[in-house]
Amino acid sequence: MLADGYEDILVEEYIAGQEFTVLVAANPKPDRKCTTFKPVEYQFPNGYKFKTYALKTSELHTDVNKPCADEALEAKLRLAAEKIFNGFSGWVMRGWILE
Numbered sequence: 001m002l003a004d005g006y007e008d009i010l011v012e013e014y015i016a017g018q019e020f021t022v023l024v025a026a027n028p029k030p031d032r033k034c035t036t037f038k039p040v041e042y043q044f045p046n047g048y049k050f051k052t053y054a055l056k057t058s059e060l061h062t063d064v065n066k067p068c069a070d071e072a073l074e075a076k077l078r079l080a081a082e083k084i085f086n087g088f089s090g091w092v093m094r095g096w097i098l099e
Contacts, residue, residue, distance in 0.1 A: 014049075014050060016049070018041055019041065019042045019044075019051075020039045020040065020041050020042070020068060020077055021039065021040050021042065022036055022037065022039045022040075022077050022078060022080075022081035023036070023037040024036050024037075024081050024082065024085045025037070026085075033082065033086075034082055034085050034086060036078040036081050036082050036085075038067050038068060038074065039067075039068040039073075039074055039077040039078065039081075040065050040066065040067055040068065041065070041066050041067075041068055042064060042065055043064045043065075043066055044064065045064055
């Protein structure tokens with residue numbers, strides 16, 4: 001059984017597409033906007049379509065993290081990250097897959 005040894009498990013639907021991470025830093029003053037940084041695209045190594053636990057933790061592939069090269073897409077990702085971050089009062093961690 002998949003859940004042996006665990007009280008809870010999280011299963012997410014697989015959605016094919018590009019994967020980006022946007023770092024967001026909170027501003028300590030509540031009336032100020034947060035700061036977003038350049039999105040990084042995770043380009044999967046050959047043979048992978050999604051991140052496994054091992055791929056995230058022990059099979060390090062530092063060459064697969066690339067800065068977003070598309071300025072229009074970067075602007076959209078940063079704006080979305082800012083809106084989500086502010087919508088959750090600065091407490092959110094989430095990845096996005098582009099369909």
